[in-house]
Amino acid sequence: MTDFDEFREIILKETENVVYLSDPVTYEIVYLNQLLKDIYHIQDDNEYKGQKCYKLLQGKDYPCEFCTNKYLTLNQFYTWDRYNDFVNKYYNVRDKLIQTKDERILRLEIAIDITKEVQEKQQLHTKVTSEETLIHCIQTLAENNDFYNAINKILSLIAEFYGAHRVYIFEYDLLKKQASNTYEWCNEEVTPHISLLQNIPLSVINEKLAEYKKNKCLNFLSSHITAYQSLIAPLIEDSQIAGFIGVDHPTFHNDDLDLLTSITYFVVNDIQKRKMMSQLEYLSYTDLLTGLFNRNKYIKDLEMFDNQEFSSIGIIYIDIDGLKKFNDHYGHRYGDQLIRDVGHILNHYFYNQAYRIGGDEFIVICPHMKQKDFMNQVEKMQENYHQHKYISVSIGSVWSDSNTSIHQLIEKADSKMYQEKRIYYKKMNDSRK
Structure with missing residues (x-):
């Protein structure tokens, strides 16, 4: 059987698969079977004859980089799989060269649609x-x-x-x-x-x-x-x-x-x-009356600060003056509001840096804060407290850019606070005379 006779037999058998012939040198299409014409909506043979296979079948302006022409012989099929993104189908492809009666060499391709299986x-x-x-x-x-x-x-x-x-x-x-x-x-x-x-x-x-x-x-x-x-x-x-x-x-x-x-x-x-x-941590580390950090958080952060070095650090120790007397006179409801007001002002000037460590005691720790900025904030906070009708607080503040222990700085701020506290009590005693 000649190659051309083989081709005619293939055409008769392969009614459910794609078949086409092209010139392997010029890439011009010679023949498309009916199934392939239906896929590309071709009505007449004149619509494809003479067109480049890479242009019509793959939508390219140049020969396909995956073209198998160089592998093809007259003796056997070259088999491979390919996805055609021009028609969105997967094919199992069999290619070979055939010789026509006039001894023309053509490329024969038979492609089986394997899209469903893939x-x-x-x-x-x-x-x-x-x-x-x-x-x-x-x-x-x-x-x-x-x-x-x-x-x-x-x-x-x-x-x-x-x-x-x-x-x-x-x-x-x-x-x-x-x-x-x-x-x-x-x-x-x-x-x-x-x-x-x-x-x-x-x-x-x-x-x-x-x-x-x-x-x-x-x-x-x-x-x-x-x-x-x-x-x-x-x-x-x-x-x-x-x-x-x-x-x-x-x-x-x-x-x-x-x-x-x-x-x-x-x-x-x-x-x-x-x-x-997060809620448990908030409850564990937050003073629910003021919204500031509580003593648990203060102790935890002190352990962390012990293992750190700071270019500078500012400490403020605050104690509310006469809270017990205020509670006895106005009631604990108003005493709680006084504590909230002190905490609110403190948090305004030193956000997320303030701790309520006791009933009427507060501490602020400001790492890596410049002295001028620290002292300005302390001064503004003191002015705000002084403007409040019911608030009286004793404040001790220190700032350092040396390697002084944070515990020593807290003790120093505490000592300064008590100096102010003694002045407050002296004024109270003098006013009773």
């Missing part, structure tokens, strides 16, 4: 990979006591699964009607956005999510929709949306939300645990 394998692989990633994420949360590190590890695992540029978590504050980007993983080429995405009004979030439903892209830093795709899975807490996990620019499994949806349950559980731990 997609089934991909889906199975995706399912297995997704389950393995989910198990790894759960193990990470269970084994890692550091919640921040555990979540960041999970985000990196999600990014690896999806081949994503960025993976992030937004958490809602429903009372303040705001949302913040609380965790973020980025690849090396992407600029982190987490610091720019804090305290965003929920109305803005909802607008962006509405855009996402239309365009499958979530972009908080631009008014226009960018080209990349996003995947979003909501975080549900007590039947309410409490935030979401986002994946930007997924390059794998970009139509598969199973992993993202599954992991949200475990992330929500750990976020709840983190909130509980």
Whole structure:
């Protein structure tokens, strides 16, 4: 049987597969079978004859970089698999050279559509990979006591699964009607956005999510929709949306939300645990009457300060004058309000640096603060206290840029405070005479 007779027999048999002939030198198409013409919506043979195979079949302006012409012979088929992104199909391809009756050498290609089989394998692989990633994420949360590190590890695992540029978590504050980007993983080429995405009004979030439903892209830093795709899975807490996990620019499994949806349950559980731990820490280290740090926090921080060196440090020791007498005269309700007022003024000038260490005693510790700034704040605070009708406090303050022990500085500030306290009592005694 001649090559041409073989070709005629192939045409008769291969009615369900793609068949075409082309010139291996000029790349001009000589023949397309009916199935291939149907795929490319070709009605008449004159529409394809003389056209370049790479142009018509692959949509390219130059010969395909994967062209197999150099491997082909007259003796046997060269078999390979190829995804044609021009028609979005996978093919098992068999190529060889044939010789026509007029001794012309042509390229024969027979392509079997294996898209369904490939997609089934991909889906199975995706399912297995997704389950393995989910198990790894759960193990990470269970084994890692550091919640921040555990979540960041999970985000990196999600990014690896999806081949994503960025993976992030937004958490809602429903009372303040705001949302913040609380965790973020980025690849090396992407600029982190987490610091720019804090305290965003929920109305803005909802607008962006509405855009996402239309365009499958979530972009908080631009008014226009960018080209990349996003995947979003909501975080549900007590039947309410409490935030979401986002994946930007997924390059794998970009139509598969199973992993993202599954992991949200475990992330929500750990976020709840983190909130509980934060609340316990707040209760352990916060004076509930004033909102300042309490004695537990003071003792803990002193241990930390003992192991640190400071370029400078300022200490303030404050004691409320006559609190017992005030309580006896006005009642503890008003005494508590007096303590709150003292704490409020103190926190205004020394935010997150003040401790209530006793019923009427307060300490402020200001590491790495310049002397001028420290003394200015102390002076403003004293003026504020003096303007308050019911507040009288004794204050001792010290500042140092030497390696003096913090305990020695506290004792010195305490001593100065008692000097003022003696002046206060002397005035009280003189007023009774």
